[in-house]
Amino acid sequence: MTQNAVSPTNLIAHILSVAEGAGNKPFLVEGGRARLSFAQLEPRTARLAARLAALGEKPGARVVVQVDKSVEAVLLYLAALRAGMVFVPLNTAYTAAELEYFVGDAEPAVVVCRPADEAAVRAVAGQNAARSPAVVTLGADGTGSLLDDMPDEGAPLVPRGGDDLAAILYTSGTTGRSKGAMLTHANLLSNALTLKDLWRWQANDVLIHILPIYHVHGLFVALHGALLAGATVLFHQGFDPAAVIADFAVGTVLMGVPTHYTRLLDQPKASGALTPEACAHMRLFISGSAPLLTEAHQRFEQATGQRILERYGMTETGMITSNPYDGERLAGTVGYPLPGVAVRVRGESGDLAAAGEPGVLEVRGPNVFAGYWRNPEKTAQDFRADGFFITGDVATQAADGRITLVGRAKDLIIAGGLNIYPKEIEEAIDALPGVAESAVIGVPHADLGEAVVAVVARARGGVLGEDAVMAGITGQLARFKHPRAVIIVDELPRNAMGKVQKAALRAQHGALFVPKA
Numbered sequence: 001m002t003q004n005a006v007s008p009t010n011l012i013a014h015i016l017s018v019a020e021g022a023g024n025k026p027f028l029v030e031g032g033r034a035r036l037s038f039a040q041l042e043p044r045t046a047r048l049a050a051r052l053a054a055l056g057e058k059p060g061a062r063v064v065v066q067v068d069k070s071v072e073a074v075l076l077y078l079a080a081l082r083a084g085m086v087f088v089p090l091n092t093a094y095t096a097a098e099l100e101y102f103v104g105d106a107e108p109a110v111v112v113c114r115p116a117d118e119a120a121v122r123a124v125a126g127q128n129a130a131r132s133p134a135v136v137t138l139g140a141d142g143t144g145s146l147l148d149d150m151p152d153e154g155a156p157l158v159p160r161g162g163d164d165l166a167a168i169l170y171t172s173g174t175t176g177r178s179k180g181a182m183l184t185h186a187n188l189l190s191n192a193l194t195l196k197d198l199w200r201w202q203a204n205d206v207l208i209h210i211l212p213i214y215h216v217h218g219l220f221v222a223l224h225g226a227l228l229a230g231a232t233v234l235f236h237q238g239f240d241p242a243a244v245i246a247d248f249a250v251g252t253v254l255m256g257v258p259t260h261y262t263r264l265l266d267q268p269k270a271s272g273a274l275t276p277e278a279c280a281h282m283r284l285f286i287s288g289s290a291p292l293l294t295e296a297h298q299r300f301e302q303a304t305g306q307r308i309l310e311r312y313g314m315t316e317t318g319m320i321t322s323n324p325y326d327g328e329r330l331a332g333t334v335g336y337p338l339p340g341v342a343v344r345v346r347g348e349s350g351d352l353a354a355a356g357e358p359g360v361l362e363v364r365g366p367n368v369f370a371g372y373w374r375n376p377e378k379t380a381q382d383f384r385a386d387g388f389f390i391t392g393d394v395a396t397q398a399a400d401g402r403i404t405l406v407g408r409a410k411d412l413i414i415a416g417g418l419n420i421y422p423k424e425i426e427e428a429i430d431a432l433p434g435v436a437e438s439a440v441i442g443v444p445h446a447d448l449g450e451a452v453v454a455v456v457a458r459a460r461g462g463v464l465g466e467d468a469v470m471a472g473i474t475g476q477l478a479r480f481k482h483p484r485a486v487i488i489v490d491e492l493p494r495n496a497m498g499k500v501q502k503a504a505l506r507a508q509h510g511a512l513f514v515p516k517a
């Protein structure tokens, strides 16, 4: 095969060589039906790569993808890698206004969108990019103009080295707009190979896949594990706890965010009980992307007899730490740095923190991204001179190396495993008529972990309603970023330095979504 000739750090070459060995075994299974075998990966990615090339793609060109989860969407990702292109997946919840920014910034050669979004995407794409990208569609049912005019001949694998970009994933920031994290083939492959060993992926594993495929967790951590092991994936469109519990009878691995686990625990007994017997076939439950409460960890163990393995990562770095497979999976901690990944904790003084002292976690390793797309200033800001990336997460490291996350130096809300940056919402609200200023905070929420609350100060003498605030941001911001509560006030609390006291607001409104005992 062509891929034998390419760099050993080429991700897709690795994936295709595993697939070759796995033969006719099912890779993706949906609703009990085998939808894609490992043997089909080579010919189907070859044809789809040829289709992308015919659309004007060249190695290094970006393909922006905002489509529903489907077998064809997975093939599109692999085909983009095969064509040497840079895959740019977007949350399907993003509005046309948000998409406009991403298209303008990524300057893709091709945009793949849902059929229903085509007109809006064409309008956005034509307007913003220096050169108009080709716009094609892909529906959840696997139809769409992307798959029309498929060439008969497949394209050979375009050789890309380890340092070449495989993907750009957008991640928001505490200031300004989203930034594209540039991930290379070597970043993705090194992290995937490390996790394959650490979590003991085997060919006979069966992954229950419930995550979206536009983020690191569902696209890379989950899919790469199965692909590199030659393991089968039970592919779920959304998250239906009863369907997931039913799959425990045949599955071996589940990956989810804490909300998935709390929803499984809250599942009524009648629709599939979470018992040790129901989970007997499962060997590994992994949680990440947001803090798993100790209480949920313990309830899960009581219900199933199994301990969730919590790990920690970021878009920019892939996975950084993991609780051990064999050793103690300690609730409330995120375990040890992955092999080959260096971490250190820097205290407020700027010196490295002593064991047990809190500070900002920094990370260096082959998993750490190549910088922010077309943003050298931000890249320079977030890296130390010796190559460590500053995560913005506040952690302690015990003498034995175990990491506990204790806070965030960045103003960030994580709801249901999705990152939400208050700044972006505040900017949208502040621009509305009748608003003096706003403070967006995260407060505890039983289902989502944290929920967004906007505290809005009305302009002096002005009239402002909660509905007007909500209406003003609808259409601008994705639904998951919308505040679950808007509180109108005369003014925001400030400290002596004039800084808005978000901690005081969090304390004041912290019980909004906590069920009363």
Ligand code: MLC
Pocket: 210, 211, 212, 215, 216, 217, 218, 238, 239, 257, 259, 260, 288, 289, 290, 312, 313, 314, 315, 415, 416, 417, 418, 448, 479, 480, 481
């Ligand atoms: C959905 N909604 C959310 C939300 N998800 N609101 C806030 N936060 C979220 N995460 C909104 C919907 O728009 C809807 O709005 C309402 O909530 C009810 O939706 P639902 O049907 O209950 O949501 P559901 O589809 O079940 O989704 C919940 C979820 C999903 C938890 C399954 O959010 C999810 O898949 N989260 C995982 C995200 C993820 O992959 N994170 C990894 C990032 S990678 P309404 O009012 O219009 O009905 C990363 C690095 C790492 O962080 O370490 O992994």
Ligand code: AMP
Pocket: 171, 216, 287, 288, 289, 290, 291, 292, 310, 311, 312, 313, 314, 315, 316, 334, 391, 393, 405, 408, 414, 418, 419
């Ligand atoms: P993202 O930018 O979407 O990739 O999200 C990365 C952020 O999610 C990290 O910087 C952490 O703040 C958070 N995160 C990821 N995993 C965990 C975890 N296990 N516990 C707590 N926070 C986590």
